[in-house]
Amino acid sequence: MSDHHPHEEAATMSPYAARIRAIEALLLERGILTEPEVQDRISYMESRSPANGAKLVARAWVDEDFKERLLSDGKAAASELGIDPTHPAEFVVVENTPEVHNLIVCTLCSCYPRAILGRPPDWYKSFNYRSRAVREPRAVMREFGFEPSEDVEVIVHDSTADVRYMVLPMRPEGTENLSEEELAELVTRDSLVGVSVPRYAGS
Ligand code: FE
Numbered sequence: 704m705s706d707h708h709p710h711e712e713a714a715t716m717s718p719y720a721a722r723i724r725a726i727e728a729l730l731l732e733r734g735i736l737t738e739p740e741v742q743d744r745i746s747y748m749e750s751r752s753p754a755n756g757a758k759l760v761a762r763a764w765v766d767e768d769f770k771e772r773l774l775s776d777g778k779a780a781a782s783e784l785g786i787d788p789t790h791p792a793e794f795v796v797v798e799n800t801p802e803v804h805n806l807i808v809c810t811l812c813s814c815y816p817r818a819i820l821g822r823p824p825d826w827y828k829s830f831n832y833r834s835r836a837v838r839e840p841r842a843v844m845r846e847f848g849f850e851p852s853e854d855v856e857v858i859v860h861d862s863t864a865d866v867r868y869m870v871l872p873m874r875p876e877g878t879e880n881l882s883e884e885e886l887a888e889l890v891t892r893d894s895l896v897g898v899s900v901p902r903y904a905g906s
Contacts, residue, residue: 751821755786756869757890759796759819760901761883764874773871774798781819790818790867797860798871799900804851806844806859806897807868808836814862816869820895827896837861847898869895875903 716724730736762784763770773780777794781787788794794816797805809815810833815823826832835843840857844850851857860868872894878886881903893899 753892761887
């Protein structure tokens with residue numbers, strides 16, 4: 704990621720990566736961007752991770768008031784936990800309940816709450832996921848090893864440039880004695896997208 708060898712890499716790079724590298728080189732050459740600015744941006748993206756989402760979820764599980772704030776103003780709630788949510792898009796958190804399971808997709812491209820969770824997984828960007836999540840969400844979730852029961856309504860949220868979604872999963876049973884940190888460890892990236900749910904094996 705940090706090594707820049709544009710000419711050596713050119714042969715094995717995808718056409719898209721090669722194009723990006725060419726644009727980057729041009730922006731640097733014209734003085735529109737500086738190398739430190741590019742590195743800052745990379746560091747920023749690398750500092751975002753699903754661990755941020757897990758922190759938000761674990762706090763919501765132990766603090767009902769925080770949960771209400773997370774669901775009503777996701778960015779403000781993230782700021783409370785020291786997560787800088789700066790991004791022009793809205794950050795909306797949708798809650799799983801015994802009646803409703805939420806699934807996130809971007810049918811158009813790969814919109815994702817990157818300011819909070821970092822880069823989306825490759826499968827999220829795949830045509831397969833984008834085209835099937837809306838049409839057959841249950842079949843998609845089954846492939847991730849998760850199947851909500853038939854009486855649970857599945858709601859699919861299509862992300863856009865303006866709105867990015869994250870799922871607030873349900874707290875697994877048997878976790879009453881876990882600390883907030885231990886709870887956060889149960890929250891997987893997949894469960895924040897809704898293709899799976901946090902699981903607790905018990906102690
Ligand atoms: Fe998108």
